[in-house]
Amino acid sequence: MKSPRFAILVGVAAGAMLLISNTQLLRAQVQGAWTLTGNMSAARELGAQATLNDGNILVAGGTDGTNVLSSAEVYSPSSGEWTPTGSMAEARKSFPSVTLPDGRVLVTGGLDGSGSVLTGAELYDPASGTWSSAGMLVVGRYFHTATLLMSGQVLVAGGCTVSGCSTFTGESELYDPATNSWSPSGNLGTARWYHTATLLGSGQVLVVGGSNGSTLNSCELYDPVTDAWTSAPSTTYGRFLHAATLLGDGKVLVTGGNPFHVALAVAEIYDPSANQWTATGRMTQGRFAHTSTLLADGTVLLAAGGAFRGCGRTSCFYPTATSEIYDEATGKFTAIAHLNHARYYHTASLLSSGQVLIVGGISGGALDSAEFYVPLTLAIRPLSLDFGLLEVGLTSAPQTIAITNVSRSPVTFTSIASNGDYAQTADCPATLGPGQSCTVSVTFSPTVAGTRPGSVTLSDNSVGSPEQSIALTGTGEPTALTFIPSSLSFPPTFPGTSSAPKSATLYNDSAAAVDITVIAISPTSGTFSQTNNCPGTLTPGQSCTFQVVFTPPDSDAPYNGTLSVTNSVDGSPQTVSLSGTGVD
Structure with missing residues (x-):
């Protein structure tokens, strides 16, 4: 027998537990999801983004929407925080960066705050947190590419040579870190900007698409041995503001782009050994100015970018969070979780943990x-378990969590453990x-009454997320041992005589047996006395009855007492209030 007040309290507790559980889940279950980290x-x-040799990430320059920036800052994946570092000598935007073999980062060209095209590099x-001159480009440019060659030199190609991109260049040039100097290199067959440049396993560089006032589908190959460019097969689709990614097998995946409005x-793959392009699966969303990152398992993550929609008679572009x-x-693309912020013209880096960091944009x-983003390795269903109300001392029926390895690599478990009032067994x-x-x-198995949070934690070698937590919720319910009625009031009784007996029944409404250890009336003067038919153990659903008699010694005052039953459950002892008055 439960009071309405108890039911309300339990309902509130269960609701609060659900809220706590969901909050824990959002913090713990990060695989396959995007998580915000510290703001710049x-x-x-x-701007430009580069991975340093210690695994930290450098971002430099760009524009805040009003000013072109010279500032730079470094992100620490371990702390999730950004730290300001030395500023560049020149504020610049729309430029590339390259991490050199010795750990230094080279930035080249770009546009300054007045719209002038920069020649400085x-x-x-990282050791000193300072910038120094890397000489002057032969041709000032922006929206160009910079590619680290196997020799350690850097190839800069194409780009716009005046603000507004009314003129552009096919010239390329080489930076030699050993001499800190620039020298002219072979010219592209077609001048272009907003193209991509990818270092192939052969040491050649593949340039794809871009614009020369019209969207290009032409491609070219740079051979560092001959220092010359040759034509490569064209893509099926002209594209600029696309992304190109070197795959694990040496092929190049090209995705998206914006051939105006x-x-x-559509996506295509270039095979260097066959020197040809092949169509592959269709993306789930058309996008441009996005990022494309090769993950540790060989799959490729495409993040955010720009998209178009109709706006009356025109087309409008907007950032997407897909x-x-x-x-x-x-050969298939699969939609995954949305970013927290829609964005395009952002930058991305693969962290040493296997996670992918997305920064800035518009x-x-x-x-x-x-x-x-943390790559999805283990699909876990469900992501939380709710056991509801259960009496203290009992054990629930088991609930099951299904775990599937959805990655390309084996997952090795180091431990599977539960905490709190929960036990687990696994066949993993x-x-x-x-x-x-x-x-x-x-x-x-609740040990005490009230909300009982817990979790199951999987520890394994999942890339970027070696621990997965499944939130557990449940509420311990006090064992229900109840007196009805909870008080007995006797009519006026002559001193020295006994009243007719009044009864009170003790109910065990729980699913557990209750041991009765002591039955007593206080005070022990004999004014109130009892008899009962209670066994030593009251089984679930069983009740027993107490017969109480009032024998007032005189008529001076009202008399009060308490019948108490001490037992093995929370809330012991259970009591009945006794009262009566003697009369002349």
Whole structure:
């Protein structure tokens, strides 16, 4: 028998537990999701991002939407925080960066705050946090590419040579870190900007698409041995503001792009050994000015970018928060979680943990936010378990968690553990192969009344997320041992005589047996006395009855007492209030 007040309290507690559980889940379950990290000190678009040899990330320059920036800052994946570092000598935007083999970072060209095209290049030294001159480009340029060659030299190619891109160049040039100097290199067959340049396994550089006032589908190959450019097969689709990614097998994936008022959803793969392009799967969303990052398992992450929609008689572009994964083995793109902020013209880096960091970009204005993606290795269903109400001392029926390895690599478990008032058993092998599944069975055994949070934690070698937590919720319910009525009031009784007996029944409404250890009336003067038919153990659903008699010694005053039953459950002892008055 439960009071309405108890039911309300339990309902509130259960609701609060659900809220706590969901909050824990959002913090713990990060695989396959985007998570915001520390904000930069300045909003940045059209800046440069480079991975340092210690795994930290450098961002430099760009524009905050009002001013072109010379500032730079460094992101620490371990702390999730940004730290200002030395500023460049020249503020610049729309320029590339390259991390050199010795750990320094080279930036070249760009546009300054007045719209002038820069010829200057600079080197960032992570050890000192300072910038120094890297000489002058032969041709000032922006929207160009910079590619680290196998020799350690840097190839700069194409780009715009005046603000507004009314003129552009096919000239390329080489930077030699050993001499800190620039020299002219072979010319592209077609001048272009907003193209991509990818270092192939052969040491050659593949340039794809771009614009020369018209969208290009032409491609070219640079051979560092001959220092010359030759034509390569054209892509099926002209594209600029696209992305190109070197795959693990040496092929190049090209995605998206903007051939004016269209966000391409088509993708193509270049095979260097066959020197040809092949169509592959269609993206889930057309996009341009996006990022494309090769993940540790060989799949490719495409993040955010620009898209188009109809605006009356014109087309309007907007940033998207969508992202997707490309799997070369199947040739398919699969939509995944949305970013927290829609953005385009952002930058991306693969962290040493296997996570991908996205920084800045535009979304109605320049962004200072950054977020990271953790690759999905283990699909876990469900992501939380709720055991509801259960009496203290009992054990629930098991609930099951299904775990599937959806990655291309084996997952090795180091431990599977539960905490709180929960126990688990798992049939997971030490190593779960790609496509394999296993289950974890969880039971709830509340030790005390109230909300009882807990979790199951999987520790493994998942890339970027070696711990996965499944939130557990449950509420312990006090064992229900109840007196009805809870008080007995006797009519006026002559002193020295006994009243007619009044009864009170003790109910065990729980699903557990209750041991009765002591039955007593206080005070022990004999004014109140009792008899009962209670056994030593009251089984679930069983009741017993107490017969109480009032024998007042005189008529001076009212008399009060308490019948108490001490037992093995929370809230012991259970009591009945006794009262009566003697009369002349």
